[in-house]
Amino acid sequence: MEPIRYVDALNNKYGAMGFPAYKWSENETAPWTALSKPLSECTVALLVSGGISHCTAPAFDPDARNDHRVDAIDPDAPTDGYQIHDSYYDHSDAGRDLNCIFPIDRLRELADAGEIGAVAARHWSGFMGRTYDRSRLTAESAPAFAENLKQDGVDLLIAVPA
Amino acid sequence: MGLVARVVEQLGIPTVNVSTGRDITALVRPPRSLFINVPMGNTFGRPGDADGQRDILRKALNFAVTADEPGALVDLPVAWGEPFEYFTGEATPEAIAKQKKK
Numbered sequence: 001m002e003p004i005r006y007v008d009a010l011n012n013k014y015g016a017m018g019f020p021a022y023k024w025s026e027n028e029t030a031p032w033t034a035l036s037k038p039l040s041e042c043t044v045a046l047l048v049s050g051g052i053s054h055c056t057a058p059a060f061d062p063d064a065r066n067d068h069r070v071d072a073i074d075p076d077a078p079t080d081g082y083q084i085h086d087s088y089y090d091h092s093d094a095g096r097d098l099n100c101i102f103p104i105d106r107l108r109e110l111a112d113a114g115e116i117g118a119v120a121a122r123h124w125s126g127f128m129g130r131t132y133d134r135s136r137l138t139a140e141s142a143p144a145f146a147e148n149l150k151q152d153g154v155d156l157l158i159a160v161p162a
Numbered sequence: 163m164g165l166v167a168r169v170v171e172q173l174g175i176p177t178v179n180v181s182t183g184r185d186i187t188a189l190v191r192p193p194r195s196l197f198i199n200v201p202m203g204n205t206f207g208r209p210g211d212a213d214g215q216r217d218i219l220r221k222a223l224n225f226a227v228t229a230d231e232p233g234a235l236v237d238l239p240v241a242w243g244e245p246f247e248y249f250t251g252e253a254t255p256e257a258i259a260k261q262k263k264k
Contacts, residue, residue: 001245003184003199009248025165027191030233031172035226044223049163050203089202090249097209106206106216116223127166134165142169149175156226157170157177158219159192160205161163 025134035156037117042155044111045120046073047145048102050094050162051086052125060126062087066133068141070126072148075119079105086128089162101162121152164190178229180205180222187235194229196222197237201246 007024014022035042051060053071061067062085079098084091094101104123111119124145131137149157164187167177171193179192182202187195198205198218207214221238229236 001199001242003197004246004248005185006183006248007185007189013250024186024189026189027168027233030191030193031168032193032232033171033174033176035176039223039227042226047163047166088249091203093209094203099212099215100204100206100209103206103215103219106212106219109212109216110220110223115220127163131165137165138169142166143173145166146170146173146175149170150173154175156223157167157175158222159163159167159177159179161179161181161183161186162202162205 022130022132037155039116039156040114041117043118043120043153044107044116044156044158045123045149045152045154046102046104046107046158046160047124047127048160048162049127050084050089050091050101050125050160051128052082052084052094052098052102055081055083059083059085060128061085064128065130067128068126068131068137069128070124070141070145073102073104073123073125075104075108075121075123086162088128088130091162101160107158117155120149120154122148124148164192164195167192176226178222178226180218184235184237191233191235193232193234194225195235196225197235198240199237200240200242202249204242 181187
């Protein structure tokens with residue numbers, strides 16, 4: 001099956017709703033930092049943008065726009081203690097098993113098996129879609145987020161957009 | 163999300179983006195991306211399929227080792243097994259009005 005053309009689909013959907021055309025980010029090059037050690041020694045964190053929050057935290061706005069909120073997620077919390085609020089994707093499966101989109105349990109198992117060094121002290125959920133103020137994202141919100149990763153000694157970030 | 167990964171990478175931490183939206187990822191060009199042709203929301207597979215979820219996560223981790231150029235985008239040969247479509251969500255009048263206020 002051919003990949004879904006999300007750019008066209010989203011342009012059509014939001015155009016029909018009367019929104020101005022979304023200027024998609026387009027980059028010709030990418031930054032690069034080489035992994036500094038073997039995976040078996042790496043501390044790994046997860047970041048997901050699928051509107052997932054601890055049940056004890058406020059729900060995400062399911063129709064978020066320009067929402068730079070990013071929550072720290074306790075990697076040892078049971079995976080049934082979460083809520084998902086996001087109208088941009090079908091999270092019915094993730095609602096039954098969070099690991100479909102946020103594989104917290106699977107990462108812990110790989111750490112227990114020694115395939116990675118450790119699970120980071122915090123995972124992360126946030127940076128939901130439709131960010132129009134991208135200069136604030138790249139100048140402020142994302143650098144602040146990276147600082148949190150550094151505090152936790154993270155060697156590798158697995159990012160899961162949704 | 164891809165933009166966040168680019169900033170994190172620029173500030174010295176390697177990232178792997180696990181994408182279900184190939185065209186968006188190709189435009190944004192995060193440092194390393196795996197594309198999985200499954201419904202958004204099922205990046206790591208089906209509920210209860212721990213082995214399948216672990217396999218994809220393991221491939222993402224390994225891609226941090228094997229990716230060999232900035233902006234690498236590799237298609238994982240994973241089949242969903244049934245057709246799926248773009249998720250249109252619930253574009254209720256309330257949701258539209260709320261978004262327009264922002």
